[in-house]
Amino acid sequence: MDFTFSEDQLLFQDSVRGFLVNEITPERLRAGWDTDTGRDPALWQQLAEMGLTGLTVPEEHGGLGMDAVDFVLLAQECGYVALPEPLVNHALVAVPLLQDLGGELAAHWLPLAASGEARVIVALEQNLLAEDAHVADLLLLERGGEWFALTQGQFSCEHSESVDPGRRLFTVTVQAGATPVATGAAAAALRAASLNRGALGCAAQALGLAQRMIDLSVQYTAERKQFGKPIGSFQAVKHHMANVAVRLEYAKAPVHRAAFEVAENAAGASLAVAQAKLMACEAANLAAKNSIQVHGAMGYTWEVDLHIFMKKAWALANTWGDAGWHKQQVATAIFADGAALGAGATFQ
Amino acid sequence: MQLAFTEQQQAFRQEIREWLAANAPAEPLKTFDTEEGFQQHREWEAVLNHGRWGMVTWPEALGGRGCDLIEWLIFEEEYYRARAPLRVNQNGIFLLGPTLMEYGTEEQKARFLPAMAEGRDVWAQGWSEPGAGSDMAAIRSTAHLQGDKYIINGQKTWSTRAVWADWLFGMFRTDPGSERHRGLTFILVPLNTPGITVRPIPQLDGLPGFAEIFFDNVEVDVSNRLGDDGAGWAVAMATAGFERGLMLRSPARFQETARRLVELYRENEATASQDPHIREAVIRAYLDAESYCLSTYQTACRLSQGGKIGAESSTNKIFWSELDQNMHATAMSILGARAELLPHAPAAKGVGSWLDGWLFSQSGPIYAGTNEIQRNIIAERMLGMPR
Numbered sequence: 126m127d128f129t130f131s132e133d134q135l136l137f138q139d140s141v142r143g144f145l146v147n148e149i150t151p152e153r154l155r156a157g158w159d160t161d162t163g164r165d166p167a168l169w170q171q172l173a174e175m176g177l178t179g180l181t182v183p184e185e186h187g188g189l190g191m192d193a194v195d196f197v198l199l200a201q202e203c204g205y206v207a208l209p210e211p212l213v214n215h216a217l218v219a220v221p222l223l224q225d226l227g228g229e230l231a232a233h234w235l236p237l238a239a240s241g242e243a244r245v246i247v248a249l250e251q252n253l254l255a256e257d258a259h260v261a262d263l264l265l266l267e268r269g270g271e272w273f274a275l276t277q278g279q280f281s282c283e284h285s286e287s288v289d290p291g292r293r294l295f296t297v298t299v300q301a302g303a304t305p306v307a308t309g310a311a312a313a314a315l316r317a318a319s320l321n322r323g324a325l326g327c328a329a330q331a332l333g334l335a336q337r338m339i340d341l342s343v344q345y346t347a348e349r350k351q352f353g354k355p356i357g358s359f360q361a362v363k364h365h366m367a368n369v370a371v372r373l374e375y376a377k378a379p380v381h382r383a384a385f386e387v388a389e390n391a392a393g394a395s396l397a398v399a400q401a402k403l404m405a406c407e408a409a410n411l412a413a414k415n416s417i418q419v420h421g422a423m424g425y426t427w428e429v430d431l432h433i434f435m436k437k438a439w440a441l442a443n444t445w446g447d448a449g450w451h452k453q454q455v456a457t458a459i460f461a462d463g464a465a466l467g468a469g470a471t472f473q
Numbered sequence: 474m475q476l477a478f479t480e481q482q483q484a485f486r487q488e489i490r491e492w493l494a495a496n497a498p499a500e501p502l503k504t505f506d507t508e509e510g511f512q513q514h515r516e517w518e519a520v521l522n523h524g525r526w527g528m529v530t531w532p533e534a535l536g537g538r539g540c541d542l543i544e545w546l547i548f549e550e551e552y553y554r555a556r557a558p559l560r561v562n563q564n565g566i567f568l569l570g571p572t573l574m575e576y577g578t579e580e581q582k583a584r585f586l587p588a589m590a591e592g593r594d595v596w597a598q599g600w601s602e603p604g605a606g607s608d609m610a611a612i613r614s615t616a617h618l619q620g621d622k623y624i625i626n627g628q629k630t631w632s633t634r635a636v637w638a639d640w641l642f643g644m645f646r647t648d649p650g651s652e653r654h655r656g657l658t659f660i661l662v663p664l665n666t667p668g669i670t671v672r673p674i675p676q677l678d679g680l681p682g683f684a685e686i687f688f689d690n691v692e693v694d695v696s697n698r699l700g701d702d703g704a705g706w707a708v709a710m711a712t713a714g715f716e717r718g719l720m721l722r723s724p725a726r727f728q729e730t731a732r733r734l735v736e737l738y739r740e741n742e743a744t745a746s747q748d749p750h751i752r753e754a755v756i757r758a759y760l761d762a763e764s765y766c767l768s769t770y771q772t773a774c775r776l777s778q779g780g781k782i783g784a785e786s787s788t789n790k791i792f793w794s795e796l797d798q799n800m801h802a803t804a805m806s807i808l809g810a811r812a813e814l815l816p817h818a819p820a821a822k823g824v825g826s827w828l829d830g831w832l833f834s835q836s837g838p839i840y841a842g843t844n845e846i847q848r849n850i851i852a853e854r855m856l857g858m859p860r
Contacts, residue, residue, distance in 0.1 A: 363852030378767035467732030468725035469550035
């Protein structure tokens with residue numbers, strides 16, 4: 126039993142955090158909202174140079190050969206800065222799916238994914254819309270129980286605007302004549318695995334988003350004075366933030382456990398992921414609710430940065446399986462005859 | 474990261490499982506808030522100690538097994554799975570014991586620890602006073618050093634299991650001119666000393682689960698002082714650390730409640746499912762109990778690799794106490810009209826111990842530092858918000 130991250134994993138998290146916090150400032154995020162694609166090829170290049178685009182690509186295809194446990198801490202940091210580039214989808218969902226699809230498709234695209242020359246994006250039918258399809262060099266699309274591997278020109282996109290100006294969502298229309306790369310039971314298994322990975326990515330980012338909202342709120346309430354004192358010294362304000370800290374603290378281990386289960390392709394991965402996403406997105410939603418409250422009217426403005434993180438948290442809670450879907454996963458598991466519950470059942 | 478138990482850990486689990494199957498009482502003991510039940514629980518502590526299962530984290534020389542925190546969690550899982558009796562001496566073995574090992578002299582360890590482990594000495598805690606609850610530094614009971622004796626005067630209250638306990642560990646003001654947390658001293662007091670009056674206080678269930686204690690010129694030998702004169706605050710704080718908290722409220726307890734709640738829901742699904750909130754609450758109970766377990770294992774692993782516990786440990790008390798309250802509230806909702814019935818009431822068939830648990834869960838957010846105090850600590854020490 127070793128429920129810890131290695132020194133290397135923690136050091137890598139530190140260096141990625143340092144890079145992201147320096148580079149992905151709220152000013153840069155705002156500037157990106159007004160561009161055509163909302164995405165920044167120079168930034169993607171920087172992520173590639175740090176090894177992040179190839180992190181999960183096997184070494185024989187030019188990557189670092191790491192897994193979901195290695196990536197989960199980095200996904201938290203992506204959440205902390207509300208990274209708009211599709212790194213989490215690419216590295217945590219698309220690259221493992223390409224490996225599972227195998228064959229020439231994988232042999233061709235994995236090296237390009239590793240170097241960052243290609244952005245590979247997964248879109249599930251359950252998600253309604255495809256995130257970042259407009260910048261996908263390869264779109265792995267699940268539809269009607271089949272998987273398609275599409276390059277630009279083989280599909281068209283219609284943009285549906287999100288409340289989060291950092292998100293880019295599309296209705297995808299596939300050109301006639303596309304042939305599926307996976308069908309039947311194989312396709313269903315890939316769908317389930319991809320959903321787990323996508324939901325894990327949301328959960329990890331939600332942890333980072335919640336932490337960012339706490340940090341912004343702590344900073345704001347230390348500066349803002351009323352009745353001659355920083356409002357952060359009032360218990361009513363403190364307790365709002367303490368409540369968030371409690372929920373966030375107990376959402377972390379479930380996310381890390383889910384990463385382990387996903388990396389191991391364990392039978393319990395879906396349940397672990399459902400727990401992780403429910404706990405983490407609930408923490409992030411509470412962080413949003415209490416943070417806007419302690420920001421007062423400033424929190425309701427476009428100008429103050431809080432909304433950047435709040436809106437992303439709201440969006441992630443309802444994609445890659447909304448709360449109802451994941452609760453149903455939990456319910457199916459715990460209300461089953463012979464379900465392994467209670468003391469001593471957690472790690473079996 | 475490797476989330477599986479080692480063979481050694483599995484063997485340890487098997488060993489305690491088999492021992493409990495052979496030795497744990499077949500019928501539940503009477504509650505230790507009665508004289509008879511208290512005696513039964515004291516005897517059970519002796520049985521546990523005889524099997525070297527009394528306090529597995531203690532060193533072997535003291536009748537323990539030198540277990541690490543992971544093995545402690547495994548022990549607790551098996552203990553709660555087996556529905557073995559609650560620990561009547563938990564204030565002693567979980568709180569004072571480790572503090573004695575840290576601050577006690579060799580003479581004190583030899584004098585107090587074996588008797589504590591065997592259940593011969595059951596301990597009560599004497600911290601709260603009528604004027605010192607959340608504000609513990611407002612303690613006013615005094616201990617005046619005269620020669621080699623402390624002369625104690627004052628009053629302690631809300632002292633759990635003090636009605637039949639043998640000893641009390643408490644904090645007393647030894648420097649009359651001192652204020653707040655300075656000038657306090659940690660003293661161990663035999664409850665049969667002349668000048669002590671223990672007045673039982675009935676709890677919500679009508680049983681005398683705690684007591685107030687009056688000290689009228691009570692003489693205690695100076696050798697009963699733990700740590701230095703005036704250094705009581707630091708000693709007392711050590712009894713409130715993470716590992717002690719883990720001893721007191723390990724995840725197994727709440728996971729078993731969550732498991733029983735799932736069972737209760739399934740048994741009563743026809744009526745319980747009429748309120749959609751109940752199903753949601755059962756799912757949440759499972760999620761939170763699991764999360765508490767996962768988080769505890771993660772922290773225990775980090776500590777056993779030399780990591781340091783931080784201010785985030787103060788989230789623990791709020792999380793488990795609210796979880797416990799929520800789970801029992803849900804059980805009450807499922808039981809509906811039967812929920813209010815006492816377990817022995819003729820019409821109460823099948824309500825089990827939920828009502829007792831519900832009553833007890835009301836105390837969780839209050840004792841060991843109210844949740845409001847915990848929230849202040851989290852905001853100020855963990856988040857760095859201004860005082």
